[in-house]
Amino acid sequence: MSAGRLLSVLLLLQSRGRMPARGIADELGVSVRTAYRDLARLQTAGVPVYAEPGRNGGYQLLDGYRTRLTGMSQGEARALFFAGLPGPAADLGLAAEVTAARLKLLAALPADLREEATRTAAVFHLDAPAWYRDPEQAPHLTLFVDSVLTRRAVDVRYRRWRAPQEVHRRLRPYGLVLKSGTWYLVAAAESRIGTYRVSQVLDAATSDERFDRPRDFDLGAYWTSYLDEFQTRRYTGTATVRLSPRGRRRLPDNLPPEVVRAVESTASVGDDGWAEAVIPTESTQHACGELLRLGGDVEVLSPAELRQAMADTVGVLARAYGIA
Known part of the structure; x- marks a missing residue:
């Protein structure tokens, strides 16, 4: 018998209220039989645990019973x-x-x-925004907090990157996520669950509609799946590049970690010290902008359209500075 597990059962009942033995077993990763045995031991120890029969029944503590927080490591x-x-x-x-x-x-x-x-x-302090970025302003964040907790739908005017840029949505918020100083709202709109950057919400108003969040929805699991899908959608092509030794050293400070990992795994270093590697790309325009951060420490070998875009941009710069 684990005294720590008995304390966990007690704290579960104290924080959740009525719970079936199956729910307790699932939370603690034990069998239902073990959960029944732990409940009986709590009763034997004088803890006022009683069972409520019926389809919606379960085990709960006598009203008003509380325990002090003890047994913590x-x-x-x-x-x-x-x-x-x-x-x-x-x-x-x-x-x-x-x-x-x-x-x-x-x-x-x-x-x-x-x-x-x-x-x-x-000795610990959290400063969520990344370097070289001001914290994003999200004036509607507290409204979404209230909506998540009260399960009331919200009507929003939202600015997105693709056309039409401004759209109206009725959102049923399931949760909020903070990533690198930016707040995201996970919400159902019509028949699908989507992710919305809170700072891009232009207007928001709580509606009279009430909704139920699906019992099996797991915010953490959804977010992990969303990030995996985002990376898949983000990189749609590849490019072959040459990098100088200094360029490889500068990679982590200038390009995304996915590009850095690709260079590390595919690089072939020549006698001159330059490395040839295949990297993932989003689009010709985006890849050109990112690679230009490395200046003369990178050369694009393919595809031809990216190599041409790099040459065109360098040509514009040369003319702007009176070089050509």
Whole structure:
């Protein structure tokens, strides 16, 4: 028997309310039989757990019963203070609530873990936006937070990259994701789930429509799948290039990691030190702009249209500076 698992069962019931034994078993990765056995042991220990029969029944704690937060390991106490970091919490309009929750959590911890958690909070700071970028302004973010939590649809006017650039949508928000300082809304629109950059929402208003988020929707799994699909859609072609030794050193600071990995895996270095490699490309125009960051440390061998685009751009620059 695991005392830690019994505590997990107790905290599950305390935080979730009524749960079937199957749900408890799935959460803890044990068999249903083990979940029944743990529930019985809690009852034997004097914890007021009782069963509610019926199709929607399950196990729950007696109303009003609470347990102090005990049994935490040092690592668990540290990890809790990575939740609700102040920057994202402020963006979501939850800074005061997060601060209050942290104080209450500290008060509930034993003295040694309280000291460990305080030390952890003092030595980590999250600054989400990348270098050379100002934080994106997302004035409608708190409206979407409320919509996600209350499950109310939102009518938006949204600016996108393809024509028509401005569109109107009724969104049913499923969740919010912060990536590199940029907030994204995952929402259902009509019959499909999509991803929307919150800073590109021009207008937003909460509607009277209520909706139910699918029980089997997993925000983390959706986001991972979305990123994989994005990379597949993003790179539609390839180019063969030559890179000087300095150009290869400059790659990580100037081109995306997918290009860097492609060079590392396909590069063939000649006697002159220059390496020939095959890299993924989005479009001729986009690839030309990215590769020009390397200046004379890169030469495009193929395709012909990208090589010509590089030559044309260099020619324009030469004329602008009176060289040609």
